[in-house]
Amino acid sequence: MEIQFKDVSYIYQENTPFAHKALENISFMVDSGSFVAVIGHTGSGKSTLIQHLNGLSLPSRGEITIGDFRLSADGKPKNIRDLRRKVGVVFQYPEHQLFEETVAKDIAFGPKNFGVTQEEIDHRIEKLLPAVGLPEEILERSPFDLSGGQKRRVAIAGVLAMAPQVLVLDEPTAGLDPRGQREMMDMFYQLHQEQNLTTVLVTHSMEDALAYADKIIILNKGQKYMEGPPLEVFKQADKLQKVQLGIPEVIHFLNQYNERFGTSLNYQYQSMRELAEEIKKQLEVGSHE
Amino acid sequence: MDRKKLVEFKNVSFQYEEERALVLNQVSFDIYEGEWVAIIGHNGSGKSTIAKLLNGLLMPKDGEIIVDGKKVDDDTVWDIRKDVGMVFQNPDNQFVGATVQDDVAFGMENRGVPREEMRERIQRTLSAVRMQDYLITEPHRLSGGQKQRVAIASVLAIAPKVLILDEATAMLDPTGRKEIMHTVNDIQESEGLSLITITHDLQEIVQADRVIVMNKGQIWEETTPRELFLQRGELREIGLDVPFVGQLTDELRKQGVPLKEAALNHEELLEELWKFNSKM
Structure with missing residues (x-):
């Protein structure tokens, strides 16, 4: 699905003394099937931007189109549930959101809510497990007995089980050791290619942005600071240095x-x-x- | 040189539950005054358990831990915590104050630091982590990275003898990470602090005086960063990374470029290449 931001601004607590502009006149385009890395410091607006991708936040100004969905200040679109089914978001530390008795139930929770039949869910889980690197024996275990890396894979499987067309990843490798990080990123990249996903990765890692992204968007203080293919962006070391980002x-x-x-x-x-x-x-x- | 031992681990074993495997198995090491030691290892290797044992959040099953001459036990634990400052990965779990300055003051109040000195230390430590403009900000208005900076300031403010950073920079961006390590290093040197960093960050490891590598609950290696990164094959085997400079050195040597093996950073590798170039 294609994603387009047109002059999007987002103001927290607008019309109060606490009003704070988190995004300012942001415009960009993510081609369907491409892999985009969003980079910026803490406080640059990355998380706010992500919340717009599945309608958790609506722009205060401007317009966002995601496939056939349109988001603006006019209010939530009627079919926002459809949008949330098609845009899967893996938040930071997704394993904190596990809650079911078994891994199988936890993975099934999302699709079940969206009315997917049990038969179809079972079918999806069967295909998903190897893709996220989990053994089948794990399905009947409690998610709380698993290692940190496994828990995270279960949480990710839960997002993928909704068969999203857009995958949004908010620092998905935080807290993993180097091997775990590499395995996790390779997994996402494979899913991206095999399932023809449109992927938006929020990351601090310039290395990951270089290795996986077709395009990089750099945010600074709520504004778009740079945009382009990784090799072009990283040629401008001085410009990046000005906002304390490295190459x-x-x-x-x-x-x-x-x-x-x-x-x-x-x-x-x-x-x-x-x-x-x-x-x-x-x-x-x-x-x- | 007769250096003072600040931390001693003597045959320490630990398990979380009786029937479970040992998380630490007969671990012994010393950390000296003013020294920076990095503890590394894959997830589940026992690194963080060491940190929690060090300030009595956990107690060993076997063996003993000595901090500045005092054995860590139920009687000494409150004293020990004055000496051992700890910053964890997730800043949300370590905030107590209603504002940033209250949070930094909290630890000092508990230790009876005079008010004027408290003000001075709040200013100094918050400036050091670049949070001086947020004195009266409420914690929930801060981002994760900002919270972590405040957590580090709060610990520095109580002037501990040992500072433990348990993946404390993992959630920060690379620049923030570099700045905080720079700050911590300055304070470490000026106050003769021992610093223990538990980390995956290769830059942090390179800066340390010594590295302890944990694997499956045991010490796998205890050495200098330079010596450690010579063992590239073995590092990969236990799930750790080899720095870029080491990888490129390996490839160049494979192709017959006669480089010294032990370049630790870009400058050293470039110097080696320069020598090769002049000899041709």
């Missing part, structure tokens, strides 16, 4: 390397081996000139 380590290293050796080796998604080859070649050639 991925590989690009930072290559910048330092180029400065030292007077070369122009650009990052183009090379593997570590390919980078090593290019560096070796340059150093060998360079020294014979």
